[in-house]
Amino acid sequence: MSDIEYEADHVKHSVGGLGGHIFRRFFHVGMVIFPWLYFEHGESIADIFSQNRIQFAAMLGILAFGLELMRMKFGILIVGQREYEKHQFSALAWGAISIVLTLVVLSPWEGTAGQHAGWLVYPIVFSLAFGDPLMGEARRKDLGNQAVYAIGTIVCGTVWLACGYLFGTPYWMALFMGPLTMAAELPKLRWIDDNATMILIPLAAVLFTAPFL
Numbered sequence: 001m002s003d004i005e006y007e008a009d010h011v012k013h014s015v016g017g018l019g020g021h022i023f024r025r026f027f028h029v030g031m032v033i034f035p036w037l038y039f040e041h042g043e044s045i046a047d048i049f050s051q052n053r054i055q056f057a058a059m060l061g062i063l064a065f066g067l068e069l070m071r072m073k074f075g076i077l078i079v080g081q082r083e084y085e086k087h088q089f090s091a092l093a094w095g096a097i098s099i100v101l102t103l104v105v106l107s108p109w110e111g112t113a114g115q116h117a118g119w120l121v122y123p124i125v126f127s128l129a130f131g132d133p134l135m136g137e138a139r140r141k142d143l144g145n146q147a148v149y150a151i152g153t154i155v156c157g158t159v160w161l162a163c164g165y166l167f168g169t170p171y172w173m174a175l176f177m178g179p180l181t182m183a184a185e186l187p188k189l190r191w192i193d194d195n196a197t198m199i200l201i202p203l204a205a206v207l208f209t210a211p212f213l
Contacts, residue, residue, distance in 0.1 A: 015077045015078065015079050015080060015081050015082070015083075019079075020079045020080040020081075021080065023079050023080045024079075024080030024081075025133045025136075025137075027080065027092075028095075028128075028129060028132060028133045029129050029130065029133060030129075031095060031099065031125060031128065031129040032125065032126055032129045034099050034103075034125065035099075035103065035118050035121045035122050035125050038053065038057060038103050038118070038121075039110070039117045039118040039121075042056065042057070053107075054103075054104055054107050057100050057103045057104055058100070058104055060100055061096075061097050061100035061101065061104070064093060064096045064097055064100070065093070065097060068089060068090065068093035071090070071093075072086075072087050072088065072089070075087055078092075084190075088190075088191060089191070089193070090193070091193040091194075091195045092195075094192070094193040094195040094196040095128065095193070095195035095196070095199070097196075098195065098196045098199035098200055098203075099125055099128075099199060101199075101200070101203070102121055102124055102125065102199055102203050103121060105203065105207070106120050106121050106203070106206065106207075106210075109210050109213075115167060115168030115169070116166070116167035116168050117167075118167060119163065119167040119168050119169045120169065120206050120210060122163050122166075122167055122169070123159055123160045123163040123167075123169055123173075123177065124181075124199060124202050124203060124206065125199070126159045126162075126163065127155075127156040127159045127160070127177070127178075127181045127198065127202065128181075128195065128198045128199055130155055130156075130159060131152050131155045131156045131159070131181060131182065131185065131198065132185055132194060132195070132198055134151055134152070134155050135148050135151060135152045135155075135182070135185055138151050149182060152181070152182030152185060153178050153179050153182045154178070156177065156178040156179075156181040156182055157174045157175075157177070157178025157179075158174075158178075159178075160173055160174035160177050160178060161174045170213060173209070176205075177202060177205065177206075180201065180202060180205055181198055181201075181202050183201075184197045184198045184200075184201040184202060185197065185198050
């Protein structure tokens with residue numbers, strides 16, 4: 001199956017059809033709110049539960065995992081989910097848990113060397129939120145692979161550059177994180193969604209890079 005056929009098949013078999021697909025896209029972009037809530041309001045929210053910010057994020061990750069297991073057990077699908085996700089880990093769960101993992105793992109580097117809190121987290125999450133849906137829609141418009149790869153690289157690279165301006169992320173990181181994040185979307189794996197690969201592969205690269213920053 002080609003990449004274009006893959007995207008078309010996912011739209012066709014999404015709960016809610018095209019409407020469900022559009023909802024899924026909007027929810028995808030809405031992921032940008034999670035790191036903002038964590039860094040700007042995380043402590044005050046966590047205080048309500050007598051926890052610190054990292055503990056609260058970890059608790060949400062565990063909760064998301066547990067709820068996903070229950071959803072799989074009963075074969076529940078929500079709007080925008082695809083038929084094949086009925087009894088396997090969904091894209092939503094992969095994305096949520098991967099974002100939580102990124103928040104927890106990268107917290108020790110937040111605000112170091114004078115950067116804004118989240119200087120490494122924001123570009124990873126924003127690249128997923130904007131890069132993945134734009135690449136998917138480019139395929140739906142029957143654009144060739146080279147055009148899709150270029151769009152993904154430019155969007156993800158621009159995200160890292162914008163985060164350099166907003167949060168102090170080193171600008172030079174965009175040179176390799178843009179192409180790497182784009183490439184992390186390419187494998188079409190049955191059991192691991194690209195919501196995970198587009199977070200976890202860049203996260204691994206940042207973990208190897210961060211000690212030298």
